[in-house]
Amino acid sequence: MEEKENGPTITFDDFKLNRQLLNAVADAGYTVPTPVQQQTIPLITAGHDVMGIAQTGTGKTAAYVLPLLMKVKYAQGTHPRAVILSPTRELAMQIEESIRLLAKYTDLRFLAIYGGVGPKTQIEEIKKGIDILVATPGRLMEIYMKGDLILKELKTLVLDEADKMMDMGFMPQIRSILEVIPRKRQNLLFSATMHARIEKLSEEFLEFPVKVEVTPAATPVETVSQMLYQIPNLQTKLNMLHYLFRNEEIFTRVIIFTRSKKNAEVVAEFVNDSARGTVRVIHGNKGQNMRINAMEAFRSGEVRFLIATDVASRGIDITAVSHVINFDVPMIYEDYVHRIGRTGRAEQEGASITFATEAEIHHVREIEKIIKMQIPEASLPPEVEVAKTKFAESQEMALEVDKQKRRTDPDFKGAFHDKKQHLHEGVIDKRTGRPFEEKKPTKIRGFRRNKS
Template sequence: MKSFQELGVSKSILKALDEIGFEQPTPIQEKAIPAVKSGQDVLGIAQTGTGKTAAYLMPIFGKLVKAEGVDPRAIVLVPTRELSMQVGEDIEELLTYSNLRYASVFGGVGWTKHAELIEPGIDVLVATPGRLWDLYRAGAVSFKKVKTLVIDEADRMLDMGFMPQIRKFLEVLPVKRQNLLFSATFPEKVEELSHEFLDFPLRVEVAPSATPAEKVSQYYVAVQNYRTKLNLVSHLLKDEETFKRVLVFCKTKEVAEGVFKVIKRKSEGEVKVLHSNKGQSSRINAINAFKNGEVRILISTDVSARGIDVSQISHVINFDMPQDYEDYVHRIGRTARANEKGTSISFIAEDELFHKDRIQELMRADIEEMPMPSEVEIIPISKKEKLAQLREIDKQKRENDPDFKGAFHEKKKREPRKHPTSFNPKSMKLRKGRKDGNNKKR
């Protein structure tokens, strides 16, 4: 493996890397740094937590050399505010001994504050698509000096519906520029974007798409219903020595809030919840507290967790299985970062076994079953929840086999009753009474 110095990383960055404690490049960095330095478009595929952000930042900084002008020369597009802040923090660490200027902008804050932030001049701008478009339309930022455009977390960018905005940027950015597209997975949508966005790209890939981090031990527990899942997560998190820093994933913000209330009541240590209904300051404070070790347990939905780059997460718990299977890879990639070991535990009800099997096919790896701890109280499943599970299983089977007819298949529509085309008063038998109230028959 080559050293950072052999890869041609600039002296100021080398000094910062030495201070951070990065001694050797990761595989994606070893491949991507020369590719980006070549000036060609680059398609980078690497698992979450492998250092792909630094893989494109270091060669970009090497090209920019020093602060120059007012307008940004490199733009990094990211899908969420959390990721925008995270990339900004990475840049701050790497530029400790450089005079290059940067800014990180995102929604949830008045755009005028960000306009004031970039007005003195910047070299690198990290932005979410919506906020960058706000600044451009207001004339607060110019793209005329842009030489490099990075689309980071491309798979999530497309899942969140940013393709129309990306196309708008491609129309107004300078034609002569280097394009870099980085993604943890490479589904069909990302492949289509790469054809539209990149010209004869160099492809750098350190693992097949949707391959989980090697040092993550993956397990699942068969859990029949929601209330038993609550009992199980409460039981596991009582063990503070084993579950040192835990990220719990839930499929919706409502479920996340429910889990938060139970864990906060039954577990030791500080607990925070992260989802789209939380205000920006609340979300930032929760992530920072989790990073700093002030919070042991963070409960989050998939979208809110993007951009959480926290070392030493011991466990990822999937309270629900994601139906977007590549989200599973992103989830478990929150642990086992920077060559550390980690564990993922998924709670799987009967109607989630289908998703587990599909995830195993995607990863080309098995998730090992672990037994339900004997101390956990198993709550009998309600008729309503059981019926909902059976309906979901029927739906899954129909997806696999269009000819499958389960217990909940659609019934044939009944023929409408035929009514006479004309009204015959003689066919009606009417009982009439006298006006004086005498109801005797005539």
């Protein structure tokens, strides 16, 4: 244990990991354990059920993977002894990559299974024998129901990104999994947020858990600077991107998050035409191989811009991301933390920039309540051309603002309701030269009936 001015510094040697794991940790360049690793690794090694509240980018994957590798230790039998559940394919692949990195000097067998590709190859790998299985809930149950996966040897179950799993509607599958695995097991649950549903899940899933909360729930990492721009419409947002990306020395590797696949494609086309650097897009309609290739190209530095919907906000672990840009404000507020956590990783500095229209500002204020801080705001640079808002976009934003006001004020009838009575106020009637007065509608008389 090293000494510092303010006391001893914990090192990975203090966790009593075996030499194979310590060598892998050293090769990975890890020196001092992060706070979540310092608190979690001894508890998991001692066999406790653990509930970890830790934001993305804090090292929580290694916090459970290292003690898990220590417990499983070496290849044995055919069926998995540990299962890690992940909400998305991207995160499952990232967890598998972390296991590969830390288990490099062991003979442990591990595999990630997920949808988007046929199960045949995954089933063939499972039948060869597996020690640690990483899986999305749907694919795990699919292969289990086929009879190609035996879970009776399971000793440890990990739920990673539990809050995201609940947001994505995976609770029925998780409950089905809990029904078919051994009751006597160690359970680990990790979440970036601690809302009531997570509390309820922990009561259902964990037995006498030790709670580890290294940061307040949904707090952005300190190494990420944040900035907000109020921007009136989509075209002006695009103009702002063009302005920012002229600075190639600062905006070196950028992830741009959009709310929809449609906006992702619009942004990709614009950036491809207006900025120097390769552009890749990942969203739900992209094939699995295309998404994997895009991530690898971005990780290697071949690609300057990665444009993604929230399907990828938790599955990207790349240390050199210079900026995250929220082209659209996320509707699930906790996703803001996950998005900006893609930069400022591994104690490096990063920056996030958020664009918000009038309709999106309401969501920004709600996000600020969750992260317990105000996002600094800046004015649009004068060089950025402010485009005129298209009629359809204007109407859509006005309707959204109406919905927001109705939620907070039950008596609010909506701007569209008031529009009619204010439509002619102050308008001069050109025909008479006087202020316009709304007239009562003229009655249309019908034909008289003959009284014959």
